[in-house]
Amino acid sequence: MAFAPRLELRQSQSLVMTPQLQQAIKLLQLxxxxxxxYVEAELAENPLLERDERRPDDGAGRVEPTDTRPGADQGVLDGLAPRREAPVDVEHDNNHDEGSPGEAAPSPYAAPGASGRGGDGELPSLEETLAEGDTLRRHLERQIGLEFADPGQRLIALALLDGLDAAGYLRAEADQLAAQLGADPAQVAAVLARLKRLDPPGVFAADLAECLALQLAEKNRLDPAMEALLANLDLLARRDLSALRDICGVDEDDLAGMIAEIRRLDPKPGSDFAAAPAQTLIPDVLMRPAxxxxxxxxxxxxTLPRVLVNNRYLARVSGSLKREDKAFLADRLATAQWLTRALDQRARTILKVATELVRRQDGFFAHGVSHLKPLTLRDIATAVELHESTVSRVTSNKYLMTPxxxxxxxxxxxxxxxxxNGAEAHSAEAVRHRIKGLIDAEPADAVLSDDALVALLKAEGIDIARRTVAKYREGLGLPSSVQRRREKKQRAASA
Incomplete structure (x- = not known):
């Protein structure tokens, strides 16, 4: 077999991910x-970009709402395609050569006072007038400052405090912390033992059993029988009282008293303190009845950022610039024009996908979760003529405000x-909702097993396997029929 050099001409196709394409994909996910x-950072770097502060009701950079009735918005949806025939630098919504006429008007969806900034005689918002309560961390920091005089021990205590969660449990491993600090594990264990004596009782515990044990020890009620009970909390959760009596070596009345004492304890000792302010969930898309x-x-x-290209500033400074400055401005101009175009395309793509979602799930908005229909990314992608990955990016980490x-x-x-019966398939979420409804409505003397749930669901036209019912029930946090029967009997006996 002879080897010889030769020239060959081959033709192939490949997708080249330009930096601008990668950035456009990133914008779609945000x-x-x-x-x-992201836009604020671009405004700080690009002198040719300016925030569009025109009123939304003037049509400045605003994408019109779409109607989800069949055929009502076909013309609007057809208009959501990119407008390639118009150059970027002559799109009036994205270019500006005059002063900004005013501030954006508040949205009808905004809460009263949400846009107030405290100036011009405006009252502060309600959140700004709330007094900040004492947090668990500050409460423990004060005690640590009094408990530990040695700087090294105080450093270890504060490091352990960093591993505390909102409920007061220690989620950090003491051995790993000792390795990170370069401290003796025995010294870290000694500091942790002293921290477990701080107020509130039960903090710095590793699990629920230890948390309850610390509180019982504070009350001098941690006897061998109670220790045995705490070591078998799983049996208590299953209401297996006969096994607990044998393990603890007590009779029925004593066990009932021990259980009542445990119920008076606080399983989350840190929850009584002020938590960090909850972040308000801001919707990206709004819907309302037509x-x-x-x-x-x-x-x-x-929340939709609007920017424009300031052509007036560009015309004023471009006449007397050096060559390198003109190159810089040309690059900034291209970036500004691309950003305005990318923001417009992103807004139209999100609105296009959200409109199709609302149209497909009209039954949910009108009647509730029982009318939720099965839906996949491919269904939406086919309807709006986009790729599945694009639909996935559009729907990730974005929220819809509905009635x-x-x-x-x-x-x-x-x-x-x-x-x-071969009819239309059911949504898995609707089936989960139905399972919860059946279990919530079951009588105490006729608890439904998973097999009974399967029979009831099949009678309603839902073809589902027993293991699927068990998986959905466990996902909803609902116990088994045996455990539910024990709980109902115990509640009936104590009533």
Whole structure:
């Protein structure tokens, strides 16, 4: 076999991910608040970018709401494609050569006082007037300062405090912490033992049994029988009282007294202290009933960043610049034009996907979770003529405000459960909701087993296996039929 050099011409196709394409994909994944932070950074770096502070009701950079009635918004949806025929530098919504006329008007969805900044005689918002309560960390820091005079021990104590969760449990491993600090494990264990004596009783415990034991020791009630009970909390959770009596060596009355004493303890000793302020969930997409039926879907104007290219500034400074400065401005101009175009395309893509989602799940918004339909990314991608990965990015970490509350867009994608009679498939979320409803309504003398649930669901036209019912029940945090029967009997006996 002879080897010789030769020339060959081959043709192939490949996708080249340009930096701008990668950045556009990144923008699509961000929610409105994350996008605002990104735009603020661009505004600080690019002199040709300016925040668009025109009123949303003037049509400045605003994507019109779409109607979800069949055929009502076909023209709008057709108009959501990128406008390639118009050059970027002549799009009036994204370019600006005059002064900004005013501040954006508050959205009808915004809470009263949400846009107030305390100036011009405006009152501060309610959140700004709330007094900050004492947190668990500050409460323990004060005690640590009094308990530990040695700086080395105080450093170890504060490091252990960093591993405390909101309920007061220590989630950090003492051995790992000793290795990180370069301290003797015995010294860390000694500091931890002293921390477990701080107020409130039960803090710095590793698990529930230790937390309860610390509180009982504080009350001088930690006897051998109680220790045996704490070592077998799983039997108490299953209401297996006969096994607990044998293990603890007590009679029925003593065991009932021990259980009552445990119930008076606090399983989360840190929960009585002020927690960090909860972050308000800000929706990216809004929907409301249309006056003549259907739903109107629009982007949240309060969180949607709007920018424009300041051509007036560009014309003023470009005449007397050096060559390298002109090159810099040309690069900044290209970046500004790309950003305005990318923001517009992102907004239209999100609105396009959200509108189709609302149209597909109309039954959920009108009647509740029992009417949620099975839906996949491919269904939406096919309907709006996008790739599945694009739909996945659009629906990730973005929220829709509906008359039934705020939901993540991913919530509306559920698996399909087949119907017994060949009818339309059922949503897995709707089936879970039905299982919970059946268990909540079961009488004390007729607790439903998983097999009984399967029979009831099949009678309603839902073809489901027993293991699927068990998986959904466990996912809902509902105990087995044996445990539910024990709990109901115990409640009936104590009533």
């Amino acid at each position: 929610n409105n608040l994350e996008l605002t932070a 006056p003549d039926g259907g739903w109107l879907v629009e982007l949240n104007p309060d 039934r509350g705020i939901f993540e867009l991913k919530y509306f994608f559920t698996q399909a459960i087949a119907a017994t």
